[in-house]
Amino acid sequence: MEKLGSIDTSSLVDKAEQRIIQFIQEKKLNVGDVLPKELDLANGLGVSRTVVREALLRLKTIGLIESIKHKGAVLRNPDILGSLRKVFHPSILDNETLKDMFEMRLALEIGIADFIVNNITQADIVELEQIADEIVSGDTADPWHVEDEIRFHGKLYKISKNNMLLELQEMLFPIFQYVHQSGLLEKDIINGDFISHKDLVQVLKLKDAEAYRIAIRKHLNNHFARILN
16 A cells, blocks of 8 residues: 555644643642642543643643642743744854844833843942943944943843843843844944943932933944844
């Protein structure tokens, strides 16, 4: 008999995965709660244990559950950015995605203004002044060193006290550096109104979120100018 080819069961696993997530939401399970056993899930979903096992493996891979001896599948606080971290590398992202991420970092820098202004302390101001004195801060996008960016802007993200934003910016900086130096930005660097790192610190001393938003936008002006029409 002519081979018919194997049957793709991935859609069934997809549905089982989605239904288990729905079950977690409907039952309002919390971190530490135990999911039903594989056999019970299989019977409840009307699928084989193999399908359930594969669905649970996917949830384990994204950090939503973990297997604990003598307990089974236990709900955990997922590592939201864990899966993204594995693919956040310029060599495996296309140019359009790289540009999108370049833009996302610019948007984040402006978007966290209120968090920074609300949380900044005098000790933070002193540390930022010290960093600004030690790093390169030209009046254009060049010279541009990722190490300097991480020191100064990484401190700003720490001040925001949002751990997810801090982790995300650490992932975005290498991509920002790659795009900046790769030639993907077709427009030339321009001279114009510029706010240095030292100027940013002076604005932060005012503890005025709107003033800081304007200042950080000017600080990043060359980057915006090279991606906007």
